[in-house]
Amino acid sequence: MSERGDLLVVRDLVAGYGAAPVLHAVDLTVPAGTIAAVVGANGAGKTTLLRTISGVLRPQAGRIELAGEDLRGVPVERLVHRGMAHVPEGRGVIGELSVDENLRLGGLWRRDRADAARALDEVYQLFEPLARRRRHLGHQLSGGERQMLALGRALVGRPRLLLLDEPSLGLAPRVVARTMALLRQLRDGTGLTVLLVEQNVRSALSVADQGVVMSLGRVVTTAPATALRDDVDLRHAYLGF
Template identity: 65%
Template sequence: MSDLLTLNGVSAGYGPVSVLHGIELAVPERSITAVVGANGAGKTTLLRTIMGQIRPSAGSIRMGGTDLSKVKVEDMVRNGLALVPEGRGVITELTVDENLRLGGLWRGNSAESSRTLAEVYELFEPLQNRRKSAGHQLSGGERQMLAIGRALMAKPKLLLLDEPSLGLAPRITAQILQLLGRLRDETGLTVLLIEQNVRSALSVADHGVVLNLGRVVAARPAAELAADTDLRHTYLGF
């Protein structure tokens, strides 16, 4: 299995404040990679750097043959990346249907977008009956489904998710994470997942990466990380 995304020696931060320090990371295609760590470890900064919202001060980020550090933020989706940010980012004034169609707007092919829309509704059955409901009328779980569905409308090769379980009940969290596994298995989607629920993230992931103070301290198969008692106690708090 080849790597879809690679980071080599990536450092980044906010102005003079350095957050990431020499990050080495590989995300194999058709897999789920979970990045875990304590608050302040640099997880969200990592996703923002990959998406071009923060430019690295050192190192390289490559997806396939493309150097992402040279791609404009607005062109990242065209290069096969989609981000579901923390807080879900649903446009609450728009309906479910309008939010989803907005996600596929840049593709310009109405027939293809309609097919993708039907696929998204099939994946997220609770949204079927809410397609005319405004975003503010949805539950937290429905909003998260909508945010992921809108990202999938762009037909990404790599889906980036920042804390998808935040504020959700455990049952809904389990449904969301199980869906990611289904997308990997049935569509070949590659997922890079930032998740506060470490146990759940490692249970669905193929690979795990532990960040601590902006540095990678472990990168192994997810099952191995979950079984490493010393590592869990030191960096993950369980």
């Protein structure tokens, strides 16, 4: 890890699908124990950025480091072991499995079975609706409960870095507010580092420490979230409010 305490460092990242890159020389740093919100219009490359960092998409050029370790060539499953968890857009809950089975999947790889059990108990304490519905199947849950389940499954693995893609998608405003408050609680209580991609810019910047504005596959600016909220010209140009 660098002297600044950056947990995630991305340098000159180029990535895409086929021959045409979507990301163009993206630079990004996320200090440990902070929330960074990646915001911008549809098509800006936000989801591609998370998919590349998490190893789902192979970068064409550039460097990705987690706690100073070069992640190039590291298989996706090994990234999980190194402390990275990715909750994709659409949440990825397995509908045919129960809540409890979905959560236990998040800790199957862990060798410390006692701590994996403690992590499971902690998730049930954090998400009381899941504790009440632990035997229900994933497809029987509401949208908000599925979001809780996806987050909970990631947390059972005790990640250092959580990549979270569009957690507010399709959810009621009160559920979105609860989700954002939870991220702040995890950051403050456990030191979790979060890289958040979110279309709801106001909500994202309300919880984030820093904001990263993307447009057409490039980082336009990186600044404290409060500064981005107060920058009227930037908001109008790139964020739509």
